[in-house]
């Protein structure tokens with residue numbers, strides 16, 4: 001195979017040139033994997049900032065994120081790609097904590113430093129805020145799921161599954177509902193039970209480290225997409241920001257991609273996010289089934305409310321859940337990323353908060369926090385509403401595969417077929433999968 005020497009130690013292959021459309025976590029993972037193997041790659045990202053739905057948002061000098069994300073130890077591939085593109089200091093970008101849940105008022109659970117599955121069993125046994133009956137019900141539920149290989153009948157919602165196993169209301173409110181909403185971004189009444197069980201299997205019922213929480217100490221573009229772009233460039237690729245792809249055409253043995261100019265590529269990875277798929281690939285007739293599948297998706301929002309208090313304001317711990325009300329999770333960004341006095345509040349999935357003007361939403365969230373933590377008035381607040389944060393993870397949802405009927409054309413993104421809901425790990429794995437299809441086409 002012909003190679004073109006270039007950059008650091010890279011040897012870049014001349015024959016393949018892959019266009020990756022979309023510089024989110026899926027697209028950048030694909031680009032990193034291709035560049036690692038000496039394949040020429042060009043990333044097109046419409047926005048000025050890389051990262052898509054997990055990116056930095058600059059707000060009057062403060063680096064915020066479009067959403068307060070959390071990673072878990074089970075995100076094996078995500079952690080691997082972050083490590084790959086980071087310099088020696090990558091360890092300092094993530095804070096790793098054993099699983100701990102604190103929900104106000106009253107619920108506390110902290111994973112024990114014991115081998116799995118004892119770490120969760122002991123955490124549950126010694127949790128505060130649940131009665132003995134609730135603890136037994138939770139243990140019975142996990143035991144039954146383990147016995148049945150974390151498989152349930154298809155078409156079931158999480159609520160229906162929890163009802164089948166007679167899970168008490170208090171337990172649902174403290175444990176199962178917050179886990180379901182955080183992981184699937186869909187309320188238990190609508191969420192797919194099998195996807196929920198897949199998440200439980202690979203986190204709570206996995207090795208101890210799988211349930212660890214990993215909280216970013218930096219903004220989300222800096223955590224992976226920006227260093228990934230540097231890595232791609234050093235290995236002979238290109239990353240073009242602020243470059244929207246306006247058309248994609250299939251030619252006999254290649255693809256024509258039009259952005260500011262038009263060029264040909266041997267392969268294309270569509271990594272644009274589900275609601276943009278039709279816009280970019282709608283002219284390719286063979287992709288009609290995939291486009292139709294995605295057109296049927298419903299979406300769920302995530303709102304993030306940032307409140308800047310005086311610098312001495314500090315929460316008792318860096319992440320606290322709220323049981324009732326609008327605010328679901330509160331992060332102390334002072335303890336996390338040295339933004340002292342700033343609290344970030346997550347409101348996942350749909351709800352009445354969507355109808356409130358943003359200033360009123362911020363005020364209502366402040367009032368809720370103020371009642372529990374006795375806070376002064378915030379100096380400023382900012383609401384970031386991601387109305388299509390993820391697809392609604394409902395039963396029997398058809399998701400497209402990364403391979404398409406068009407040779408050389410692949411789809412990457414958190415909405416592609418996977419045992420998992422829309423997460424960073426799903427996005428990263430889909431990107432790596434597309435790259436592998438190109439690198440080893442016959443496997």
Ligand SMILES: Cc1cc2nc3c(=O)[nH]c(=O)nc-3n(C[C@H](O)[C@H](O)[C@H](O)COP(=O)(O)OP(=O)(O)OC[C@H]3O[C@@H](n4cnc5c(N)ncnc54)[C@H](O)[C@@H]3O)c2cc1C
Nearest residue numbers: 022024025026046052053067069070245273413414423424
């Ligand atoms: C507020 C919020 C909170 C979240 N919290 C978590 C969490 O805690 N944990 C977790 O694991 N996941 C979380 N998620 C989900 C996670 O962010 C997504 O699953 C992941 O970022 C999706 O990545 P992606 O690459 O598949 O898609 P995207 O991030 O949507 O990337 C697609 C990219 O394509 C670009 N693009 C679109 N059209 C074009 C075009 N024509 N030309 C060029 N570029 C184009 C877009 O600008 C975008 O950058 C959250 C999401 C949100 C919104």
